[in-house]
Amino acid sequence: MNIVILGSGNIASHMGKALHTLGHQILQVYSRNWANAHVLASVLNADAVDTVEEITDRADFYFIAVADQAIQQVADQLPQPVNGIVVHCSGATDINILARFPLHGVIYPAQSLRKDIATSLRDIPFGIEGSDRDIANSLLRLIQTISVKPFLCDTKQRLALHLAAVFANNFSNVLFQIAYEILKEQNLTFDLLKPIILETAQKVQKQIPEDVQTGPAKRGDTETIQKHLQFLMKNPHWLKIYQELTGEITRKEH
Incomplete structure (x- = not known):
C-alpha cells in the first residue's frame, strides 16, 4: 500500500515504522x-x-497522526480530491471531523506511545471505525498486519476507551508521582513501592479491579484514614485527592 503520514510525533513515528517494516511504501511524511x-x-x-x-493525491491511505487539537486544521487543509482513505488516530475525536472526504475512518491505538521508546504494536488494541462497513473492514485488515488486537467500534465506544485509558494510565501515573514526592520528603526511595505497583498491575490482568481492592478504605479502618488525613494537612491538593478516592472506595462497599 502507498501511504502518506501527516505528522511526525509519537503515533506517526510508531505507525510509520511498523507499516514500513511490513513492506508498505511511505510516500511522504508531512509536518x-x-x-x-x-x-x-x-x-x-x-x-x-x-x-x-505538496501532498500527493495518489496514496491509498492518509494517516493524520497529529495532536487532537490540530486534526481539524490538517483535515481542512488537505487538498481534495484524494483517492485514498483518510484516517485520524485519535481516541477522543469524532469520525465526522473527516466527513468532507468520501472515504474516511479512524485507527486509534489504545496505548501511551513515545517515539524515543521502541514499542511493539503487536499486542496493542486498535479501535477501528470506518465511514461505512467496507472502509472499516479495509482498515481492520491493514491493522491486523500490525496488531493481533484490532477491533471494530463506534465513536462513543472509542471515546469511552480513551477516557478509561486516562483513568488507568494518566491518573495512575500522577498518583505514582504523588507517592514519589511523599517518600522523597521522608528520604525514602520510590523503589520501595515498585513491588506493590507491579503486583497490582499483575492482579488486574486476570481479575476485576474491584475484586482485588485492598487498603484502609476497603476494610473500614477509620483510625488509619484519620492518620493519613492528618499527615496530608500541609498539602490540601493531595488531601482532597485522598478524600475523593477514599470516598469512591467506601461508596463501592455500600
Whole structure:
C-alpha cells in the first residue's frame, strides 16, 4: 500500500515504522516543521514535505497522526480530491471531523506511545471505525498486519476507551508521582513501592479491579484514614485527592 503520514510525533513515528517494516511504501511524511518531517522520512525512505500543497493525491491511505487539537486544521487543509482513505488516530475525536472526504475512518491505538521508546504494536488494541462497513473492514485488515488486537467500534465506544485509558494510565501515573514526592520528603526511595505497583498491575490482568481492592478504605479502618488525613494537612491538593478516592472506595462497599 502507498501511504502518506501527516505528522511526525509519537503515533506517526510508531505507525510509520511498523507499516514500513511490513513492506508498505511511505510516500511522504508531512509536518509544518520540515526538519521534523525529514527526521522521520529519512527512516521511512519517504519524502519530507512541509506544505499541504505538496501532498500527493495518489496514496491509498492518509494517516493524520497529529495532536487532537490540530486534526481539524490538517483535515481542512488537505487538498481534495484524494483517492485514498483518510484516517485520524485519535481516541477522543469524532469520525465526522473527516466527513468532507468520501472515504474516511479512524485507527486509534489504545496505548501511551513515545517515539524515543521502541514499542511493539503487536499486542496493542486498535479501535477501528470506518465511514461505512467496507472502509472499516479495509482498515481492520491493514491493522491486523500490525496488531493481533484490532477491533471494530463506534465513536462513543472509542471515546469511552480513551477516557478509561486516562483513568488507568494518566491518573495512575500522577498518583505514582504523588507517592514519589511523599517518600522523597521522608528520604525514602520510590523503589520501595515498585513491588506493590507491579503486583497490582499483575492482579488486574486476570481479575476485576474491584475484586482485588485492598487498603484502609476497603476494610473500614477509620483510625488509619484519620492518620493519613492528618499527615496530608500541609498539602490540601493531595488531601482532597485522598478524600475523593477514599470516598469512591467506601461508596463501592455500600
